[in-house]
Amino acid sequence: MIKQHIIDSLSNIVTKYSQSKSIIDNFNFSVEVPPKNINADFASNVAMLIAKKINMNPKIIAQELSNIIISNTSEFIEKIEIMGPGFINLKVKNEVFYRELKTILRKKNKYGKSIKNNKCKVIIEFVSANPTGPLHVGHGRGAAIGDSISRILKHLGYDVTKEYYLNDVGNQMLILAKSVEARYKQLSGEKIEFSHSYYQGEYILNIAKCLIDEGKNINEINFKYEAVKRILKMIKDDLKDFAIKFDNWFSESNIVNGYGNRNYKTEVDKTCEYLLTKGYAYEKDGALWLASSKFSDDKDRVLRRSSGEYTYFASDVAYHKNKFERGFLKLINIWGADHHGYIARIKSCLRMLNFSEEALNIILYQLVVIKKAGQPLAMSTRMGEFITLREVLDEVGKDACRFFFLMRAPNSQFEFDLDIAKKKSVENPVFYVQYVNARCNSIIRESYNRSDIIRDVESVNFDLLNTEEERDLVKHLAMFCDILCLSEKTMSPHHFTIYLTELANKYHKFYEHCRILTADVSLTSARLKLIEGVMIIVKIGLDLLGVSTPNEM
């Protein structure tokens, strides 16, 4: 957390400085890594912000500030320069970075763990695909994002629960049951038409075949039960091979039908009653309406249909209420962008129920466009036209697939060109990063043939790591925790794929320029420690993405 340390030190200085100018403002200034052409480790824009406030020349302010900085932070700042319109550029002493490297080596895979010291209970809900068909690539993206965010939050110290919300009630279940039943009858020789409103996918046919093979009488078969059971098995298998494990599977039928006792009021009953008594809901045309337009929604929504059945929306509201009641202080939902119109509705409802709407954090990911033979494919579960996650997993493997999904910010839509993914699988960026670990490992193994190496962290002379490549690499390692915090702030794991690719690039450069195993024992020992540090960070980083680190490639 070198950057954070600099921010803290600067804050103190700025506060005193502005008091001397009788300004009250804590200036939301930045400390960033400057562009390559600038010979500094960090740069701050604080002088320009102050200058604007009191209408003075930013360079003069920068000069005054830097005098104070240099006399207060001499233990870690080596040099200050004022450049451009008034940037304060800081060169940090090498030993500061070496100290951070030592911390990495001491803490190993616990490095960066719980730096936020926040044990807040968080529930993150993702995938939640309807059990009417196998997972497609869109679900895969949501799965990769959700799982990676939970890993990041866990590493930061949060108490995270991963949950899958299972929509196992409603119309779609009826259609599913009928679809399987129709296929079953066709296979049994009945000449019936297969409605275009049924699920067209081949998996429906396969389920029907299985049922035939089991030889049960048609009257004994509960088609809905059999279909959901089998599809759920497919989904769970796919997730398992995608290295995703949920802590909890939450069934919508619990909310709608209760937990078994039919006479008992269900959660959705209670939620709707509450809204009714508070005047947030009203009856009209035989249906129960939510007055969501009084909040941030653009119109009112039906909670209970005139048929007496609850809408999906009603059970979803009760479900979110249930999450709060289970004691979660922070709710994260990973939704496909097609749900965006839903946010205003659910948030306005949470306010009516007296829950904090800020506690609900919804991350939308743009849908994946699949391209095959240069043509974008239309996706529709019902038509059976979709690329399954399974297909992509089989083609490119779990690691490449996850890394690929996580290279983009959730909010940017991207094209998944299947032909490229298949053909270029070996040149996927994930291998570039994994290769770092394989190369490091090979050297470490080789080093065990020598008895003169200094293995103790405290006895190694890190000052010997003084080439440009080494300093660059150590500096990049020291940025790890900042990326961790950034990923939390933006709720996006893609910063890590970028960070790791850059780290790999710096490592490979180092590898080309610096021979590690040489006759110089002190230098060899220091470089081996640097390699160990790289391996630790690559391992933690890839772990946060759910990608493995093979020792040999």
Added chain:
RNA sequence: GUCUCCGUAGCUCAAUUGGAUAGAGCAACUGCCUUCUAAGCAGUAGACUGCGUGUUCAACUCACGCCGGGGACGCCA
């Protein structure tokens, strides 16, 4: 029509949330393996950041308006 997201190199995407000369990978071209893994490194080429106006010391980033693409607007889930 209303809302929303996106538009950056030939392609797929970044840009530390307003910072300095906009970066990677793939594709193309040129070099580098009898020493720790060439799934690598070095180099060349490739960008009017869709268009326009504005805000300011500073705009890919913010505001407004166009153009183009995705998505959402059910008593479906």
